[in-house]
Amino acid sequence: MDALAELSAHLTGNARAIVISEKDLDLRPSSSDNRLFMMEIGEGSLAAGGRGGGFGERKVTAVLCYELRSGTWSKLFEAAEGALDAYEIPYYVSRVPMTMADGSESMGYGVVEPELVAEFSKKSGIPSSA
Numbered sequence: 001m002d003a004l005a006e007l008s009a010h011l012t013g014n015a016r017a018i019v020i021s022e023k024d025l026d027l028r029p030s031s032s033d034n035r036l037f038m039m040e041i042g043e044g045s046l047a048a049g050g051r052g053g054g055f056g057e058r059k060v061t062a063v064l065c066y067e068l069r070s071g072t073w074s075k076l077f078e079a080a081e082g083a084l085d086a087y088e089i090p091y092y093v094s095r096v097p098m099t100m101a102d103g104s105e106s107m108g109y110g111v112v113e114p115e116l117v118a119e120f121s122k123k124s125g126i127p128s129s130a
Contacts, residue, residue, distance in 0.1 A: 004101055006075065007038070007066050007073060008100060008101055010038055011098065011108060015040045015043070015061075016041040016043065017040055017041070017108065018039045018093055018109045018110050019038050019096070019109070019111075020036060020037045020039070020090065021034060021037075021110065021111075022034050022036065022112070022117045024096075024112055025108070025110065026099040027068075027073070027098070028100075028101055028103060029073070029101070031068065031099070033067075033068055034068045035066070035067040036066055036067075036117065037064070037065050037117060037120045038062075038063070038064045038066065039060050039087060040060070040062040040063075040064075041058050041060060058089050060087055062084070063079035063083075063084060063087045063120075065120070065121070065126060077124045077125075077126055086123055087123070090111055093109050093110060095107050096108055096109065096110045096111070096112065
């Protein structure tokens with residue numbers, strides 16, 4: 001599966017996904033260069049949706065990094081299971097619009113924050129996108 005198909009599957013699948021991106025999330029190859037981290041959140045009683053009164057935890061089950069450069073999406077990184085604790089979900093995640101590869105619009109969860117993408121890139125050993 002190519003990187004764009006894999007990224008799209010993560011964003012539209014049943015798993016809870018939080019996106020941290022440098023720019024607004026636009027998966028179309030014609031959009032400007034972008035880097036994003038996608039964090040999948042575990043399902044169950046301890047997941048974000050099952051927290052009673054805001055208590056509990058949100059367990060990160062996967063961290064992946066994708067980048068769009070010159071019209072092509074590439075997968076740069078996937079965190080090993082033992083390294084997932086190094087990535088914390090920002091407390092200020094909100095609903096964000098997403099433009100899918102076919103131009104359709106969807107809503108997801110995430111933040112647009114280049115500084116956090118740079119921090120995650122450094123943790124992941126990925127060179128700066130600048």
